[in-house]
Amino acid sequence: MSSVDGLSPGFTAPVEDQQACFRAVLEATSRPGTIVTLAGPTRPPAPLGGAMAAVALTLVDADTPLWLDDAIMAGAAPSWLRFHCGCRLVADPSSAVFAFAADAAALPPLSRFFAGTDEYPDRGATIVVAVAALGEGHRLTLTGPGIAGTAMIATTGLQKGFAAMRAANHRLFPRGVDVILVAGNRLVSLPRSTTVSSPEG
Amino acid sequence: MYVAVKGGERAIENSHAVLAEARRGDAAVPPLTLPQIAGQLGLAVDRVMAEASLYDRELAALAIKQAQGDLVEGAFLLRAYRTTLPRFCASLPVETERMVVERRISATYKDLPGGQVLGPTYDYTHRLLDFSLAAEGDATSAPRADTPLNATMPHVTSLLGAEGLMRPEAPDQEREPADVTRDPPRFPADRSARLQTLARGDEGFVLAMGYSTQRGYGGAHPFAGEIRHGSVAVEIVPEELGFPITIGDIMVTECEMVNQFKGSRTEKPQFTRGYGLVFGHGERKAMGMALVDRALMAAELGEDAVHPAQDHEFVLSHCDNVESSGFVQHLKLPHYVDFQSELELVRRLRAEADLRMAEQQREAAE
Amino acid sequence: MATLARAPRERLEAAIASLAPTPQWERLRGPEAGMVMVRGRMGSVGGAFNLGEMTVARCAVRLDDGRVGHAYRAGRDLRAAELAAVLDACALGPGLPASLAAALAAMDAAEDAARDDRSRRAAATRVDFYGMVRMG
DSSP, X not given: OXXXXXOOOXXXXXXXXXXXXXXXXXXXXXXXXXXEEOOOOSSOOTTOOHHHHHXXXXXXXTTSOEEEOHHHHTSSHHHHHHHHHXXXXXXXXXXXXXXXXXXXXXXXXXXXXXXXXXXXXXXXXXXXXXXXXXXXXXEEEEESTTOSXXXXXXXXXXXXXXXXXXHHHXXXXXXXXXXXXXXXXXXXXXXXXXXXXXXXX | OOOOOOOOHHHHHHHXXXXXXXXXXXXXXXXXXXXXXXXXXXXXXXHHHHHHTEEOHHHHHHHHHHTTTOHHHHHHHHHHHHTTSOEEEEEEEOOGGXXXXXXXXXXXXXXXXXXXXXXXXXXXXXXXXXXXXXXXXXXXXXXXXXXXXXXXXXXXXXXXXXXXXXXXXXXXXXXXXXXXXXXXXXXXXXXXXXXXXXXXXXXXXXXXXXXXXXXXXXXXXXXXXXXXXXXXXXXXXOTTTOSOEEEEEEEEXXXXXXXXXXXXXXXXXXXXXXXXXXXXXXXXXXXXXXXXXXXXXXXXXXXXXXXXXGOHHHHHHHOOHHHHHHHHHXXXXXXXXXXXXXXXXXXXXXXXXXXXXHHHHHHHHO | OHHHHHSOHHHHHHHHHTOSSOOOEEEEEEEEEEEEEEEEEGGGTSSEEEEEEEEEEEEEXXXXXXXEEEEEXXXXXXXHHHHHHHHHHHTSSSOOOXXXXXXXXXXXXXHHHHXXXXXHHHXXXXXXXXXXXOXX
């Protein structure tokens, strides 16, 4: 049982905390570009930030195979996630329902993740990416459902080709993957229905 | 035209109150307790657990009490509760060979290893009402043998298998079984999906379908190879531990039907098995399930699949009583607007028919 | 863990009470109720299929000294799951306390006795066939 010996607890009040997190993620996804703040577990294992850990504890379970990038695989986080979420970890991005990346610069192309099927587009993967900062840095323009006109978000640390990958993803609609960006306890959602463009190129 | 209709809140509230009063019955009679239901109406509890697809005796007893003994409604309540619980993981397959047997019989071999164990059964009762039960009976106690039963009992089908007379099961594959609670139905259905659907299916429906195969709608010539009932240990391998642990025991009933198979171009004549496994003590259900399981194999065995019990979509889409009860009973919901349009349509068609008939009469007269 | 999964809650309470000093623990996860999907084998020996779910209570705790205990128990008794996890942790490593060893042995003995009684009750209903020799 050594793999769990050093583990920290999950949510303090699991039911209430999960409901609050779910509500916040729903709010963020309904209004893409809106930054919400989540109360995460008190001591999530590095490199998981509060928001990424909260999303895991709320949405990931035994029915959702999880892919982790190398940065997360290296530490105690895989054991923590398996213990608290009961999820299977998968090495192949295309067989994951959720994917967590702590190193945004090394994020594999979105096309490597499962985009759902024509019959069941809802089964497309959700990819949670940690960026260095939300609200400052490189600006992205968002349009689409849930946005009056256009919205703007600024991020630091997202790779240059992100807007182009999103455009390719958008062409699959209603198939496609959904993206959630997190930084610390803050979160912004970019569902597949949102068009992302980069005014700064 | 769409007309939103509001109202009826107070009528509904009062209806709940009337239901509660009717459920409680005569206030001078003590209320039922859950241990009384779980302990003394055990077969009702078993049926609700099987059809709700959730093993929890206490919750099933509560569902029966709340539903005033309506077992289909009870299964519905328990299904609804089930959706509020997270699923931690799946168990390892339960090993029925190591069942702690309460009852085990075979209609094909008199002297099978482990013996014929009658256990608690209505089979040898006279079906005469026992008026002594109408008086409040004292606890009774059954005799005990000096030695317990064998810890493991081989299945009858394994005896036939050892002789090469039983068509082997597909070897234990690593493939994940279908889960009808997660994946949408596909036809023809995978056998794992068929068995899961039948295990939670309505006992009456599964029994009737099994019966139909015996009456000429399935060409079955079944023998009850073995029926066993007892407790099995449930083991899981938690993600965080990585080794199997026992989490408790559940009661199940298993039936293996032995059916003749005339063979095909590639397979010699042999026996095939139909399989039934249900939560709790449910022999009628397990036997019906085993008959239907075998009937649903027809196409795979190269037999003509022409009867209802051999039709995957017919059987699997209609055997769930929560679904069928919901769809039939939804007809009670207001369809005022739908019906209004039907009414107008029928009136218009009648008016047109009147015109046409008058026209015909005129033509005939001319 | 099978012993602690099957024991009634009263026995777990008594086993904790018998420990000196009383263990102190932190909850790592739960206690919480959920379900396990029970699987069977097609034709009793073949591939797996999903039979139906059962309720399960589980808990994981860490003692002050760092030992981690786990429990998964059929049913929804959260208190029993937490106690079972604490006892699981207390039973780890060298030096099993004598009172805990005795409590675990008593739990096993009670379980075995109940199982033996049920099996002997069933065994009393085993059929002894006998043949009749036909005369003439």
